[in-house]
Amino acid sequence: MAENTQAALDAQADVVIVGAGFGGLECAMGLGRAGVDTLVIDRRNHNLFQPLLYQVATAALSPADIAEPIRKTLGRYQSVRVMLAEVTDIQDSAVVLSDGRRVGFGKLVIATGSDYTYFGHDDWREHAPGLKSLREARKIRQRLLMAFEAAETTRDPAKRKALLTTAIVGGGPTGVEMAGAVAELGRFMIRRDFRALEVRDMRVLLIEAGPRILAGFPANLSDYAAGRLRRAGVEIMLDAPVEAIAPGELVVSDAPIAVGCIIWAAGIKPSPAAGWLGLEQAAKGRIPVDDGLAVIGRPDIYAMGDTASMPTPLPGLAQVAKQQGRWLGARLVAEISGQPPAETFRFRNRGNTAMIGRNAAVFDFGTWQLTGPLAWFLWAFVHVALLVNFEKKLLVAVQWTARYVTRQRGARLIEEDNPTVPRID
Numbered sequence: 001m002a003e004n005t006q007a008a009l010d011a012q013a014d015v016v017i018v019g020a021g022f023g024g025l026e027c028a029m030g031l032g033r034a035g036v037d038t039l040v041i042d043r044r045n046h047n048l049f050q051p052l053l054y055q056v057a058t059a060a061l062s063p064a065d066i067a068e069p070i071r072k073t074l075g076r077y078q079s080v081r082v083m084l085a086e087v088t089d090i091q092d093s094a095v096v097l098s099d100g101r102r103v104g105f106g107k108l109v110i111a112t113g114s115d116y117t118y119f120g121h122d123d124w125r126e127h128a129p130g131l132k133s134l135r136e137a138r139k140i141r142q143r144l145l146m147a148f149e150a151a152e153t154t155r156d157p158a159k160r161k162a163l164l165t166t167a168i169v170g171g172g173p174t175g176v177e178m179a180g181a182v183a184e185l186g187r188f189m190i191r192r193d194f195r196a197l198e199v200r201d202m203r204v205l206l207i208e209a210g211p212r213i214l215a216g217f218p219a220n221l222s223d224y225a226a227g228r229l230r231r232a233g234v235e236i237m238l239d240a241p242v243e244a245i246a247p248g249e250l251v252v253s254d255a256p257i258a259v260g261c262i263i264w265a266a267g268i269k270p271s272p273a274a275g276w277l278g279l280e281q282a283a284k285g286r287i288p289v290d291d292g293l294a295v296i297g298r299p300d301i302y303a304m305g306d307t308a309s310m311p312t313p314l315p316g317l318a319q320v321a322k323q324q325g326r327w328l329g330a331r332l333v334a335e336i337s338g339q340p341p342a343e344t345f346r347f348r349n350r351g352n353t354a355m356i357g358r359n360a361a362v363f364d365f366g367t368w369q370l371t372g373p374l375a376w377f378l379w380a381f382v383h384v385a386l387l388v389n390f391e392k393k394l395l396v397a398v399q400w401t402a403r404y405v406t407r408q409r410g411a412r413l414i415e416e417d418n419p420t421v422p423r424i425d
C-alpha cells in the first residue's frame with residue numbers, strides 16, 4: 001500500500017483510476033491481472049458502449065445490451081475495488097468526492113472522457129438531448145415515439161407534419177448514424193404500424209454548420225454518405241448553424257422549423273478534470289500529457305482518452321482510449337514492480353468508420369477505404385467484437401441478425417413514468 005501522510009483519508013490505493021469508460025476499464029483490467037492494489041471510481045455503476053447509444057435511441061437495442069455493471073467486469077480481480085462516486089477535485093495526493101470524502105493515491109489515472117458542448121447555450125440541452133448517457137438515449141427514444149403517437153391522433157395536417165419532423169444537429173458520425181436510423185425507423189413504423197400516417201409526411205433533417213457532413217473523413221466518403229442518406233429520405237442542410245432551440249422548434253438561417261424531436265450531435269468538450277489540476281486553459285480544456293501519458297509536471301498522475309491531449313493530439317475515439325488504457329496498465333505494472341517501463345505510447349489506427357443505414361457504411365483506413373455492404377458488415381463485426389463480454393456480443397449479434405431479416409425494432413417502448421406529448425404550438 002502506498003505511503004500517504006495526509007490526514008483524514010476515507011480510502012486509499014496504490015493506483016486510483018477515475019472513470020471506468022473505454023480507457024479506465026482496460027487499465028484496471030491490466031492492473032487487476034497483475035494483482036496491483038487498485039481503486040476504480042466512477043459516478044455511474046456501468047460501463048457504457050457509447051458507439052451504440054444511437055441504437056438505443058432508435059429502439060434497435062435495449063439499454064442493457066450496451067451497458068455492463070463495472071463491478072461485474074472487474075469482480076474477478078481480487079486486488080481491484082470499485083467505488084460509485086463522483087470526483088470533483090484533486091488536492092495533493094488525494095481525489096475529493098462530491099460528498100467531501102477524500103481518497104488517497106500513490107498513482108492516479110484520470111479517464112473521465114468528454115461531454116457535448118452547446119456552445120454557450122446550455123439551456124438547449126433540455127430540448128435537444130445529446131447521446132452521452134442511457135438516460136439521454138431513452139429520452140430521445142421516448143420523444144421520437146411519442147411524436148409519432150401524437151401525429152397519429154391529430155387532425156391538423158400542419159401539426160402532423162411538424163410532429164413527424166425530426167431534426168438532428170451535427171453532421172459528424174453520430175449525426176449521420178442517427179439520421180439514417182431515424183429515417184429507417186420512421187418509414188418502417190408508418191408503413192406497418194400506423195394507419196393515419198403517410199411516409200411522405202415524415203421529414204428527417206440533418207443540420208450541419210460546416211460545408212459537408214463527416215468532415216473528419218475524406219471528401220469522397222462524405223459524398224457517398226450524403227448520397228445514401230438522401231436516397232433514404234434525409235434532407236441535409238449544410239452551412240446551416242442552428243441559431244435558437246425551443247420546445248418544438250429550432251431556428252436555422254433565420255427560418256423557424258417546427259419539429260417533433262430534436263437531437264444534438266454537435267461539438268464535444270473534454271471533462272472538467274483539467275480544472276482539478278488548474279490546467280483548464282491548456283490544450284482546449286484537455287489535460288496535457290507527455291508521450292508516456294503522464295501529466296506534465298505531475299509524474300504521479302496520468303490522463304488518457306477524450307480528456308487528455310498528447311504532444312501529437314489524437315482524435316476522441318474509443319480505439320484511442322482503449323489502446324491507451326491497455327498500454328498504461330502495462331506501464332504502471334512495470335513501474336510498480338521495479339521494471340523499466342515503456343516510455344512512448346504509439347497509436348495504431350484501426351480505421352475510422354460511420355454507419356449510414358442498411359447495407360451502407362464507410363470505413364477510412366488512411367491508405368484505403370471501404371463503402372457499401374462490405375463496410376456495413378465490417379462495421380457490425382467490429383462493433384460486436386468491441387462489446388465488453390461474450391454475453392453482450394452474442395445478444396447483440398442475434399438481435400441484429402433478427403432485425404436484418406425482419407426489419408422489426410423490438411425496443412419500441414414508451415416508458416410510463418414520463419410520456420410527455422411533444423409541444424407544437
Ligand SMILES: Cc1cc2nc3c(=O)[nH]c(=O)nc-3n(C[C@H](O)[C@H](O)[C@H](O)COP(=O)(O)OP(=O)(O)OC[C@H]3O[C@@H](n4cnc5c(N)ncnc54)[C@H](O)[C@@H]3O)c2cc1C
Binds near residue numbers: 353
Ligand atoms: C454517441 C457516440 C458515438 C460514438 N461512436 C464512436 C465510434 O463509433 N467509434 C469510436 O471509436 N468512438 C466513438 N465514440 C467516442 C468514444 O465513445 C470515446 O472516444 C470514448 O468513450 C472515450 O473513452 P474514455 O475512456 O476517454 O471516456 P468514456 O468512455 O467516456 O468514460 C468516461 C467515464 O468517466 C466517468 N466519469 C466522468 N466524470 C467523472 C467524475 N467526475 N467522477 C467519476 N466518474 C466520472 C463516466 O461516468 C464514464 O464512465 C462515440 C461517442 C459518442 C458519445
